[in-house]
Amino acid sequence: GNSVTQMEGPVTLSEEAFLTINCTYTATGYPSLFWYVQYPGEGLQLLLKATKADDKGSNKGFEATYRKETTSFHLEKGSVQVSDSAVYFCALRRAGGYNKLIFGAGTRLAVHP
Amino acid sequence: SAVISQKPSRDICQRGTSLTIQCQVDSQVTMMFWYRQQPGQSLTLIATANQGSEATYESGFVIDKFPISRPNLTFSTLTVSNMSPEDSSIYLCSVETGSPYNEQFFGPGTRLTVL
Numbered sequence: 001g002n003s004v005t006q007m008e009g010p011v012t013l014s015e016e017a018f019l020t021i022n023c024t025y026t027a028t029g030y031p032s033l034f035w036y037v038q039y040p041g042e043g044l045q046l047l048l049k050a051t052k053a054d055d056k057g058s059n060k061g062f063e064a065t066y067r068k069e070t071t072s073f074h075l076e077k078g079s080v081q082v083s084d085s086a087v088y089f090c091a092l093r094r095a096g097g098y099n100k101l102i103f104g105a106g107t108r109l110a111v112h113p
Numbered sequence: 114s115a116v117i118s119q120k121p122s123r124d125i126c127q128r129g130t131s132l133t134i135q136c137q138v139d140s141q142v143t144m145m146f147w148y149r150q151q152p153g154q155s156l157t158l159i160a161t162a163n164q165g166s167e168a169t170y171e172s173g174f175v176i177d178k179f180p181i182s183r184p185n186l187t188f189s190t191l192t193v194s195n196m197s198p199e200d201s202s203i204y205l206c207s208v209e210t211g212s213p214y215n216e217q218f219f220g221p222g223t224r225l226t227v228l
Binding site for chain 1: 215218222
């Protein structure tokens with residue numbers, strides 16, 4: 001079946017540190033891949049997306065590259081800020097016009113000054 | 114993009130009662146979705162609600178427990194019926210919009226606690 005696996009949290013970093021949150025997926029064909037972020041007390045916001053292999057999604061200093069060969073979509077940021085503290089969800093949508101999003105378990109990030 | 118509001122934002126309910134959650138979108142959308150996020154867990158799709166047709170439920174979710182209405186292209190409701198403490202979750206409405214790479218936008222959620 002289709003699934004998403006994220007690294008377990010929480011991830012605790014100091015401000016300006018480098019961030020990587022691993023995400024791997026299982027799916028047939030070429031799914032679309034997404035990162036969503038959930039700030040404390042708020043709903044989910046789309047952070048970035050990639051719809052085909054080797055695409056790089058980027059937004060607010062975050063990047064993720066769709067790697068078909070390793071079935072991965074790792075989230076990276078070169079220098080995190082305290083305001084990046086949130087829960088990050090990796091998600092996929094199957095190819096072929098399906099609308100359902102399949103989410104990973106989420107990774108909580110805490111950034112300290 | 115789409116701006117989505119939900120009512121109520123939170124509620125505390127007694128076992129055996131029902132709660133109806135409203136979802137309002139600022140534009141007309143064909144597809145609306147209801148998700149559940151149990152405490153400390155990820156999101157799970159409950160059902161897809163298209164205007165003018167019956168909602169489509171995911172495995173493990175049934176209409177008697179989670180009836181959904183979709184009276185027009187900007188509004189939907191989800192009812193959580195005969196609640197038990199296991200129904201304590203955040204319930205999120207989302208919509209799909211945009212072309213050709215459709216995106217899903219989420220509402221702020223309704224935090225439900227069942228005593």
